[in-house]
Amino acid sequence: MIVDGAHTGKDLEERFDAVVIGSGAGGAVVAKELAEGGMRVAVLEEGAHHKTTSHTDLPYEAISRLYRDKGFTTTVGKPAIPVPMGRALGGTTVINSGTCFRTPTKVLEHWERDLGLHSLTEASFNPFFERVEREINVVDGEFKVMSRANTIIHEALSKRGTPGKALKRNIRGCEGCGFCCYGCPSGAKQSMDVSYLPKAFLAGAKAFTNTKFERFLTEGRRVVGVEATFHRDSGPSTGHRLTIKAPLVILAAGTIHSPQLLRNNGVAVENRNLGRNLTLHPATKVFARFDEEVNGWQGTPQAYYSDLLKDQGITFEGIFVPPDVAAMTVPFVGRRLNEFMRDYKHMAAFGFLISDSSTGRVVRLPFVGTTVLYNFQEADIEKFRTAIAFLARVFLEAGANKVYTLLHGYSELSSEADIQRLEKGRLKAEDIDGMAFHPLGTCGAGRVARWDQRAGEGVMIADGSVVPESLGVNPQVTIAAFGLRAAEKLLESRP
Structure with a gap:
C-alpha cells in the first residue's frame, strides 16, 4: 500500500513493528524481508512514486522529477564534484545504470584482516549476494542491446588481447532504449520500485511517499518512533504531519543524509567518526570522434567493462548521455561547444571510476545545511591521469x-x-571535471555503526553509509546485501 503525503489532508498517527527511512537498495530490501517475516512495516520516502508508465524520454524533465536537487548535489572542495542521487520511491536504483557487482573478494579480505570486521567475510556474504541477485534478476548483459560506443571499446581491447566483459545487470527483457539513468520506461530494469517493494506491499508493508523525516521519538536513550511531514511533489509542506510509533527504526536515507539524521537527533554523536570516512568513486568519461556515425545514445550505455587496471584502483565502464544532457555538461562554450555537438552523432565515449584513497566528510553548515566536503589527494589525481591516457590510446x-x-x-x-x-x-585537482555516483562509508560498520549495523538503541543502519570503505565497483548489490543482513539480524532477535 502506498500513501501519498501530497494528497493526505490530515495528520496521521500509526503504529508499526518497524519503520524504514528510505526506499533504495538497502531500505527496500529490509522492508520486504521484515514484512514477509510477519512484521508490520512502514517505509518513509521523501520523493514521489513514479510509475514505469510515467517515465519520460526527455532527460531534463526526468532529472527534475527523479533526482535530488534536480541533479545539482555537489561537493565542496577541489574539485567540486556533482553527486547525483535519486529522490523517488526506489531511491537511487531508479536512476542508476543497472550495473551489478558483488563486493570484490580482496575488499572483503581487507575488511576482515585489517579492519577486524570478522563477520563481514566472503563466506558470510555470498548467501546474501545470491538471494539479492535472484530477486533483482542479475544476468549477463547482451551484446545485441549494447550501444556502439561499448562495442568500439570491446573490439579495440580484443585486438590488444585484453578484452573486457559484458556487465552483469538487473534486467528482464531489456530493449536497449538507453534511458536507464532517467527512469526505465519499459520496466526492464529491476530497480527497487519494480522488484523488492511490490513484494513488500504484498506482504503488508505500507509506504508513505512525499514524506520527509523530521525527528526521532525517544524514551530515554531509546528511539521508539519517528515524526515526519507531508509535502507536495518536490515542494513545500502541506502542513500535515505523520507520527509513527515503532520499537525499531531502520535508517536507510543514504550515505549523505543518514549521518546528519543521526547527528540532528543526538544519536551516535559521541562517535567522532560520524559523517567521516566518506568515499565517492570519483568518475569521468572520455569522448572520441570517429568518421563513422556512432549514435552512442542508442542502446544500453553502460553495458561493458574492463578491470585491466583494477590493481591500480581503476575500473572502466561504458557510459553515454543523450545530446541534450551532453550539451549541458561538457566544459565547452561558444564555437567549441557548437562544433562538439555538431559532431555528436560521430562521438563514442567510455568512462571509469576509481577506488578513492581520498576521503571526505558530511557536515552541517550554518545557513547552508548538509554539506559534503571532499578534496582529491595526489594518488587519486594520478589514477585519473592514468585512466584517461589509457582510454585515449585505446580510442586512437x-x-x-x-x-x-x-x-x-x-x-x-x-x-x-x-x-x-x-x-x-x-x-x-581543480583541472579535473568529473562526477561521483557511489557515496559510501559515513556510518561505517566498525567505526560508527557496530559490527551488527546498530547505531543506537532501537536504530539500525542499512544503506551505503554502513559500507566500511570504497569498493572500486558499483555498490547496489553490496548495499542490498547489507540490507538483507540487517533484516536477518532483526528477525533473529525478535522476542
Whole structure:
C-alpha cells in the first residue's frame, strides 16, 4: 500500500513493528524481508512514486522529477564534484545504470584482516549476494542491446588481447532504449520500485511517499518512533504531519543524509567518526570522434567493462548521455561547444571510476545545511591521469581522429605525443571535471555503526553509509546485501 503525503489532508498517527527511512537498495530490501517475516512495516520516502508508465524520454524533465536537487548535489572542495542521487520511491536504483557487482573478494579480505570486521567475510556474504541477485534478476548483459560506443571499446581491447566483459545487470527483457539513468520506461530494469517493494506491499508493508523525516521519538536513550511531514511533489509542506510509533527504526536515507539524521537527533554523536570516512568513486568519461556515425545514445550505455587496471584502483565502464544532457555538461562554450555537438552523432565515449584513497566528510553548515566536503589527494589525481591516457590510446588505436577529455589543459588529444604530454604534464585537482555516483562509508560498520549495523538503541543502519570503505565497483548489490543482513539480524532477535 502506498500513501501519498501530497494528497493526505490530515495528520496521521500509526503504529508499526518497524519503520524504514528510505526506499533504495538497502531500505527496500529490509522492508520486504521484515514484512514477509510477519512484521508490520512502514517505509518513509521523501520523493514521489513514479510509475514505469510515467517515465519520460526527455532527460531534463526526468532529472527534475527523479533526482535530488534536480541533479545539482555537489561537493565542496577541489574539485567540486556533482553527486547525483535519486529522490523517488526506489531511491537511487531508479536512476542508476543497472550495473551489478558483488563486493570484490580482496575488499572483503581487507575488511576482515585489517579492519577486524570478522563477520563481514566472503563466506558470510555470498548467501546474501545470491538471494539479492535472484530477486533483482542479475544476468549477463547482451551484446545485441549494447550501444556502439561499448562495442568500439570491446573490439579495440580484443585486438590488444585484453578484452573486457559484458556487465552483469538487473534486467528482464531489456530493449536497449538507453534511458536507464532517467527512469526505465519499459520496466526492464529491476530497480527497487519494480522488484523488492511490490513484494513488500504484498506482504503488508505500507509506504508513505512525499514524506520527509523530521525527528526521532525517544524514551530515554531509546528511539521508539519517528515524526515526519507531508509535502507536495518536490515542494513545500502541506502542513500535515505523520507520527509513527515503532520499537525499531531502520535508517536507510543514504550515505549523505543518514549521518546528519543521526547527528540532528543526538544519536551516535559521541562517535567522532560520524559523517567521516566518506568515499565517492570519483568518475569521468572520455569522448572520441570517429568518421563513422556512432549514435552512442542508442542502446544500453553502460553495458561493458574492463578491470585491466583494477590493481591500480581503476575500473572502466561504458557510459553515454543523450545530446541534450551532453550539451549541458561538457566544459565547452561558444564555437567549441557548437562544433562538439555538431559532431555528436560521430562521438563514442567510455568512462571509469576509481577506488578513492581520498576521503571526505558530511557536515552541517550554518545557513547552508548538509554539506559534503571532499578534496582529491595526489594518488587519486594520478589514477585519473592514468585512466584517461589509457582510454585515449585505446580510442586512437580504434580509429578515432580526436579524443576529448574533461581535463582542463588537456581537453583534446589527437596523437601519442599529446597523450605523453598529459602523462608528463602538471595536473591539479581543480583541472579535473568529473562526477561521483557511489557515496559510501559515513556510518561505517566498525567505526560508527557496530559490527551488527546498530547505531543506537532501537536504530539500525542499512544503506551505503554502513559500507566500511570504497569498493572500486558499483555498490547496489553490496548495499542490498547489507540490507538483507540487517533484516536477518532483526528477525533473529525478535522476542
